[in-house]
Amino acid sequence: MNTVFTKTPLGICKIVGNANGVTSISICEQELASNEIPSALQEAVEQLREYFDGERTTFSLKLSPLGTxxxxxxxxxxxxxxxxxxxxxxxxxxxxxxxxxxxxxxxxxxxxxxxxxxxxxxxxxxxxxxxxxxxxxxxxxxxxxxxxxxxxxxxx
Structure with missing residues (x-):
């Protein structure tokens, strides 16, 4: 699994996933964003940035959430x-x-x-x-x- 931390207007966002898809996106109390974005998570970081910039209203990410x-x-x-x-x-x-x-x-x-x-x-x-x-x-x-x-x- 890859993890990246990225800044949003609401705080630092933690994104976890791999080539099979994004498994979690959450807001966290971490202070610093990541310097390097794993290739498997680049699209998620970009789409979230577009959402917060008012440029995106839907997401088209490969998702792989864990749940019942x-x-x-x-x-x-x-x-x-x-x-x-x-x-x-x-x-x-x-x-x-x-x-x-x-x-x-x-x-x-x-x-x-x-x-x-x-x-x-x-x-x-x-x-x-x-x-x-x-x-x-x-x-x-x-x-x-x-x-x-x-x-x-x-x-x-």
Whole structure:
């Protein structure tokens, strides 16, 4: 496995993977970014930079996350949430076909190993509130605002 640390507006991002795909992307407390980027992770670093620069709304990376079949099912559904939109945990449970699995869906969402690329930040409470986020609610708010900036009001 290869690892690279790269700077983002939200802190240092740790990317792990190899030629078989990216296995994890997470925010971490590491202070320094890596000097050399392994070839297997160059595309991930570039696509994340494009996302934060406002040039990318979807990702096209080879992914290889580790998880249970149920978690992978939830993560696949998360990946279908369009840029700039949100869904509730209840809506997500309905999309995987089991409204009673809302807690299991929330748990799988919280174990998402691919920060931003699998957009767990786009899942909110049924009442529209920002709820749990592994990177912290301020980062979740930042990501949602980044994807849906406030409209500039016209003076005339």
């Amino acid at each position: 079949d149920f978690q992978k099912k939830v993560w696949l559904e998360l990946a279908n949430i369009p840029y700039g939109t949100t869904v509730s945990y209840l809506e997500l449970a309905k999309k995987i076909g089991d409204i009673k699995a809302i807690r299991a869906v929330a748990n799988a969402n919280g174990k998402n190993p691919l920060w931003i690329v699998i957009p767990c930040h786009r899942v909110i409470g049924t009442d529209g509130s920002l709820t749990g986020y592994a990177g912290g609610l301020p980062r979740k708010r930042w990501l949602l605002e980044h994807e849906n900036p406030p409209m500039q009001q016209s003076l005339f």
